Amino acid sequence: MAALAGIPLLSGCFWLDGPQSTFDPNGPVARHQQDLFYLTCWVSLAIFVIVGAVLAYAMIKFRAKGDAEDFPEPAEHAHGNPMVEISLIGASVLSLVIIAIPTFKEIWYSYDVPVENKADAYEVTATGYQWWFKFDYPSETAQTLDGAGRIANAPFSTANELVIPAGRPVKINLRTVDVIHSFWIPKLAGKVDMMPNRGNHLWVEADKPGYFWGQCAEFCGESHAVMRFRVIALGPREFNDWLNAQMAPARKLAAAGADVGKPKAQFAAYRTFARNEAGYSETFDNAPLDSWRMQQKAAPSEDAALVDRGRQLFNTKTCSTCHTVRGDGYIGVVGPELTHVGARSTIAAGLLENNRDELHRWIHAPNEVKPGNTMWVKGYIANNIKLTPEDEDALVNYLESLK
Numbered sequence: 001m002a003a004l005a006g007i008p009l010l011s012g013c014f015w016l017d018g019p020q021s022t023f024d025p026n027g028p029v030a031r032h033q034q035d036l037f038y039l040t041c042w043v044s045l046a047i048f049v050i051v052g053a054v055l056a057y058a059m060i061k062f063r064a065k066g067d068a069e070d071f072p073e074p075a076e077h078a079h080g081n082p083m084v085e086i087s088l089i090g091a092s093v094l095s096l097v098i099i100a101i102p103t104f105k106e107i108w109y110s111y112d113v114p115v116e117n118k119a120d121a122y123e124v125t126a127t128g129y130q131w132w133f134k135f136d137y138p139s140e141t142a143q144t145l146d147g148a149g150r151i152a153n154a155p156f157s158t159a160n161e162l163v164i165p166a167g168r169p170v171k172i173n174l175r176t177v178d179v180i181h182s183f184w185i186p187k188l189a190g191k192v193d194m195m196p197n198r199g200n201h202l203w204v205e206a207d208k209p210g211y212f213w214g215q216c217a218e219f220c221g222e223s224h225a226v227m228r229f230r231v232i233a234l235g236p237r238e239f240n241d242w243l244n245a246q247m248a249p250a251r252k253l254a255a256a257g258a259d260v261g262k263p264k265a266q267f268a269a270y271r272t273f274a275r276n277e278a279g280y281s282e283t284f285d286n287a288p289l290d291s292w293r294m295q296q297k298a299a300p301s302e303d304a305a306l307v308d309r310g311r312q313l314f315n316t317k318t319c320s321t322c323h324t325v326r327g328d329g330y331i332g333v334v335g336p337e338l339t340h341v342g343a344r345s346t347i348a349a350g351l352l353e354n355n356r357d358e359l360h361r362w363i364h365a366p367n368e369v370k371p372g373n374t375m376w377v378k379g380y381i382a383n384n385i386k387l388t389p390e391d392e393d394a395l396v397n398y399l400e401s402l403k
């Protein structure tokens with residue numbers, strides 16, 4: 001009984017509106033899936049009550065009432081009651097049908113954007129990597145600089161924070177470059193696997209602008225548990241503004257800014273601050289979308305010499321073999337795209353808040369944050385990369401400047 005009572009505790013059912021709760025659907029797909037879940041629960045509950053009641057009735061009514069009945073003569077073998085048997089079979093079939101019809105309906109519904117909404121659908125492609133997510137926007141064309149410094153076109157992709165238009169169906173193609181991952185945004189839709197050599201997809205729609213937590217839901221190696229992502233849904237205008245800002249090549253240092261070192265918001269991530277601890281703030285918990293917007297605008301520290309040194313180190317320390325920074329001549333595709341990494345609210349696949357301290361910590365010892373990750377194993381170790389504190393500082397300043 002204690003173990004049973006512990007199930008809701010362990011499964012987090014008591015936080016029905018928690019960041020990754022499926023009981024708080026924020027879109028039609030998640031809502032349909034929740035309705036089906038409840039229907040199944042109610043049918044099961046009805047069966048449980050009926051069977052339990054009959055069992056209890058039989059146990060009480062036919063219990064032994066004395067020594068004589070404790071050791072009765074075995075009853076003569078009797079044949080079953082056909083009426084009872086047929087009606088039990090009928091009832092079982094009926095309850096399965098009651099569950100099956102809406103199940104098939106919901107499978108069709110969640111499989112793809114309904115025909116009548118197809119024209120309005122936005123399409124992106126999510127690709128799983130050990131251990132982060134890449135998001136491609138096939139319908140957008142971004143800008144970069146060619147060898148002669150002229151504007152040229154480039155495909156647009158980003159990482160770990162999927163920004164989508166709210167109130168519009170979004171079809172998400174699911175791919176993986178290595179092992180099986182599973183793509184899951186609990187408040188928007190159920191999970192669908194990313195399979196090697198097989199194209200999967202799902203669709204979601206966010207009712208209104210919001211900030212949603214996502215998580216890889218299939219064991220995919222040692223850092224599976226920290227393979228997270230975020231989905232940010234924006235109204236049409238704001239979505240367009242975001243796209244336009246993202247299309248631009250990497251920002252070159254402009255004016256000197258202030259506003260350094262102030263904790264902008266607490267991100268529910270790897271490190272959670274205790275109430276009253278230095279750095280604790282409720283801003284994020286109360287309004288994650290507003291915090292994300294703040295991150296878009298917050299001015300980074302702007303030490304032009306340091307940023308420049310970081311940009312060069314990015315090349316000499318071989319970061320550029322794996323990462324793309326459009327406009328700075330870096331075109332690696334093994335790791336996350338970083339052209340506008342400074343505008344994201346998180347780094348390290350949704351694990352760490354994007355601020356100077358966490359950037360330092362991440363590039364100082366990525367293996368301590370995400371064991372086994374490629375940057376550490378195939379970058380730092382393979383290329384024997386050592387970063388002095390000054391190098392790290394320059395790189396942090398450079399990354400932070402990429403708004």
Ligand code: CUA
Nearest residue numbers: 181216220224
């Ligand atoms: Cu990717 Cu678990």
